Amino acid sequence: MSRMMEALVKEHRGFGAVYKQVPIPDYGPDEVLVRVKASSICGTDVHIYKWDTWAESTVVTPNVFGHEFAGVVEAVGDRVLNVKVGDHVSVEGHFVCRTCKACRTGNAHVCLNTRSFGITIPGCFAQYAVIRADQVIHNRPDVPFELACLQDPLGNAVQAVLAGDIVGKSVAVIGVGPIGLLAVMVAKACGAGQVFAIDVNDYRLALAARLGADMTINSRDGSLVQTILQHTNHEGAEVILEMSGHPAAIREGFEAAAPAGRVALLGIPSKEVSFDVARHIIFKGLHIDGITGRRMYSTWYQMKGLLDNHRMELSQLVTHRFPLEQFEEAFSLMMSGQCGKVVFIHE
Structure with a gap:
């Protein structure tokens, strides 16, 4: 019987979301299982939560949504060499084909075959997430999870x-x-x-x-x-x-x-x-x-250079923190606009 986890699911094609138990996802030989420690709400997540015209035409349901996160690797697939258990990681959320013309000419961020983490494939508003090993972004262990999860929007x-x-x-x-x-x-x-x-x-x-x-x-x-x-x-x-x-x-x-x-x-x-x-x-x-996402992977190296050399202090941007089960309050706050970045702290 599958192990279960708590997750925030876009279950119906309308306003809102459901906090429920779902199976912990299986990981393949080229994938890693990450225990999510912090995630943050993006404007895209608000589009999904409110279910506007863009969401109706783009988002797959039912689906665990959310795409900005930081966590710790809990398990790795048999063929994974670049990631190990215990690594602190985030993810490049555009899962691209790697074989089309865009991918092969340095423009993978606009790959026509893109699957989007938390939009068309399961995301990170959950206790665990599965990501492809070649999409892993390593974080320094001394960077707080609530700041490391902001790298996706920073990109x-x-x-x-x-x-x-x-x-x-x-x-x-x-x-x-x-x-x-x-x-x-x-x-x-x-x-x-x-x-x-x-x-x-x-x-x-x-x-x-x-x-x-x-x-x-x-x-x-x-x-x-x-x-x-x-x-x-x-x-x-x-x-x-x-x-x-x-x-x-x-x-x-x-x-x-x-x-x-x-x-x-x-x-x-x-x-x-x-x-x-x-x-x-x-x-x-x-x-x-x-502008869509981040250039893969030059943008990541640019922002790591800014962060690692203390050109920016992201802690000023985080104004509110919630456990995932208080998602309704968190999304209401985001929709009110009376906040900076809203972060879910995962237990």
Whole structure:
């Protein structure tokens, strides 16, 4: 009879989730079994929990969801050589085919055959998770689990910030949820010039200021575009990092971008977005980056370099901790926006 574990399952294709017992997953010869010690809620998990249009078209159910975690290896498959029992690890959550053109040309993060940890295959909101050995990310044993589990979203921010030139540039981070807050920290750590943080949430704007934003803008109080123009010699921000996914914010981000600037799009819109392509992209000569996950594996080495050399202090970002069984309170808090990063501490 299978051993059982507690897990948070997206069981039905609608709002919410179920905390229940499920079998501890089996691991194959090229896989490892990890005891999860900490996991964190991503904006993607909120999309799944709320069950919006994106989730309906993407997410497999029933499924253990969650994809940001840190833990300790409990068992390894017969063919595993790079991981041993007791290692402290996280995971690169894009499980790619390794044989398609994208994978073989250094672009595995956009593999068309990707299976996504916690989205289309079982994830980490559970006592145990199974991951492929070649997807393992080793963590230093002295790094607290609640901080090590933040590397997945940090990687999103690192890829967005460093997808182009950043040193000395004016940077506008639109949407300072957890990844937007991380983007503020990365931009400052990597030598950006003036960093603007834009949101409609005063709690997170205050947190962005504590994390290094030079100026915060509540876009409810006036024109985001005019405010940025006013503080950039009427040129616009040289780098726009769009983290909100809100249609109006995306449109305003393109309008606020400086000519020949760069726009990185990470926020997931819940519906199609229309805007003036000719005026705000073509005639401006903008460079646009779609950001999904982390570049495999260069982004991981970049963020390890930042963390290991103390260029960033992630503990400032963690504002709330819960046991997994209090998931309803944790997700309600995330949806309220009155938090930084929310972490589940697994027993």
